[in-house]
Amino acid sequence: MLDADGLVIRPVIGAGKPLGVWDFRDSPRPVDFRRALVAALAAQGRGWGSEDTHRSNAGTLRLLFKDAAAAEPPVAATGQITVEWWKQWAGDIHVRRVLAAVVRWAPGVPEATRVFFQTPRRRPPAWRGRPRKQAHTRALCDPDRDRAGDVGRRTPDHSRCHPACANISRTDSQITALRAEVARIDAAADAGLDPYPIAAREQQRKAHLATIIRRHDARQPANTEPTERR
The missing domain is CATH 1.10.287 (Helix Hairpins)
Structure with missing residues (x-):
């Protein structure tokens, strides 16, 4: 799933169906910093059965690398991902907050940041009062979702x-x-x-x-x- 250089992810599902290629070789930041977070993304992604999920999280991680390079001072190692920096970067943007589930597994992340990621957060003010979304309901289950060669998966894989x-x-x-x-x-x-x-x-x-x-x-x-x- 992870290339030898530690910067390219090639996820597959089932009997080998590819879920895209996610290349971080051209992202900014030191290579060790990128490898640590890309490895965490590859590990977390083993439970994903959707190419869209990989695409969303890979795109958010690329943005993190770009913003970390532009930060003052620049963030060049996982040990510099502090709670304060993360709060400022992620804000109330859902796709950024979701990436915490990936970043927390990266080696070198400060313990305080890891604990912050694992602590349930209050819903952003703009979301309060809205019904919470569920992963899926019985009405969404697709009886053909495990068909061989199925390319139109519409529901979560069994691991979710x-x-x-x-x-x-x-x-x-x-x-x-x-x-x-x-x-x-x-x-x-x-x-x-x-x-x-x-x-x-x-x-x-x-x-x-x-x-x-x-x-x-x-x-x-x-x-x-x-x-x-x-």
């Missing part, structure tokens, strides 16, 4: 669904595949080769998959068939 939603009940074979994915994540963690942002994102994904598996197992009906004598 609430695990209790009845619309995403899994079959036993799907749960077997999820168990295999958990085993793969465990093996990668034991190898210890992934950089911190990717490893942290994978552990988040493992926890999400474990919740799905646990709920599935809890719903299994008891076996009431008499045991066959042998």
Whole structure:
């Protein structure tokens, strides 16, 4: 997903369907600063199933690099992303505030900034009184969303669904595949080769998959068939 130079992201979904190419080689700022944030974007993006989501966040990150270069004094390292600087940069602009979910995983971000990102924020004044948007509703679920070769996805991928939603009940074979994915994540963690942002994102994904598996197992009906004598 991330090129060897750490500045180009090539996300894919499912059996290898590409979700665009996001190149940060021509963005301003020191290369180590860019690599840290691009790696965080790549790690966070593993849970996204939409090219539009990648495009929006990549565009916002490019803007961050541009504004960081123009800041006084310039922001040239993740350690300089202070709470004060972030508040001034993000303001009440939604797409900038959303990028906090990416930036918080970058190595070197001050602990105070990381805690600020993880603390629920009050809604901007302009948004108050409006109904809150949900990720999706049952009416938006697309029965063909997992079709092979589907290029018209209109709903979130399963990783963004609430695990209790009845619309995403899994079959036993799907749960077997999820168990295999958990085993793969465990093996990668034991190898210890992934950089911190990717490893942290994978552990988040493992926890999400474990919740799905646990709920599935809890719903299994008891076996009431008499045991066959042998």
